[in-house]
Amino acid sequence: MATITSATVKRLFARCQNRCAFPSCEAPIIEDSDTVTGDICHIKAASLGGPRYDAGQTDEARHGAANLILLCTRHHRIVDADIDKYTTSVLIEMKRKHEEGGVVEITPRTARAAESLLSRYAEVTVYSNTGQIAVNSPGAVQANTLTLKVSKQRVIFTAPSGSVGSDQAKTSYIAYLIGRYQEFQKGHTSKTDRFKYIAIHAALKREFKGEWKLLSVDRFGEVVKFLHRRIDNTLVGRKNKSKGIVSFHLFSEHS
DSSP states (O other): OOOOOHHHHHHHHHHHTTSOOSTTOOOOSBOTTOOBOEEEEESSOSSTTSTTOOTTSOHHHHTSGGGEEEEEHHHHHHHHHOTTTSOHHHHHHHHHHHHTTOOOOOOHHHHHHHHHHHHHHOOEEEEBTTBOOOSSOTTSOOOSSOOOOOSSOEEEEOOOTTBGGGOHHHHHHHHHHHHHHHHHHHTTOOSTTTTGGGGHHHHHHHHHTSOGGGSBGGGHHHHHHHHHHHHHTSHHHHHHHHTTOOSSOOGGGOO
């Protein structure tokens, strides 16, 4: 199933000049503080029942740059609430006029912004007897906070294309390193800080400002280096290093 790629969002952000595409709106998509205040919006909805949904559209076209527009949250809600006024053709023209003065240069800020936007867009889909619920997904039940009480149902998280979590081999290797770190820490935790080794997940979130699975795939090496350092800095890791013992295998050796 196709989804929005990192490359697509980078191009969109560069074109939009960090401004909502709605006419006369000066709201930024991402604040100077790097807080995301805008949305990646589908002109023709991403899912059945959504605003301006086109059943004949392919998945690739549905999530391609031509069908996406960046809007502030307020105007995103406005255009999706009044589909008679904000038709497909109206939004396409809005996008064209807004992007015609933009550039396609992909700067480091553009790359970071694209990563933040993809993280915001990431969906959580719940399969239940009543259908689907999506977080921050136009055309579905909207929620910023979702509390679930389910029984014998599946909660499935799908990492965006182009993210670390979308690459099975890279995800497997990072999971291996996390497990290795936990194994080393568990082996020497004291009675008072028992199970504190689980904090590696919190450390990853702090270091990378969010879930590592949502990071752009080109940051995989950063996550690996971070975990290598953490493993080497454990008591077991330091002892191994002093004896010339390697505490983990490399990605190229992982299978």
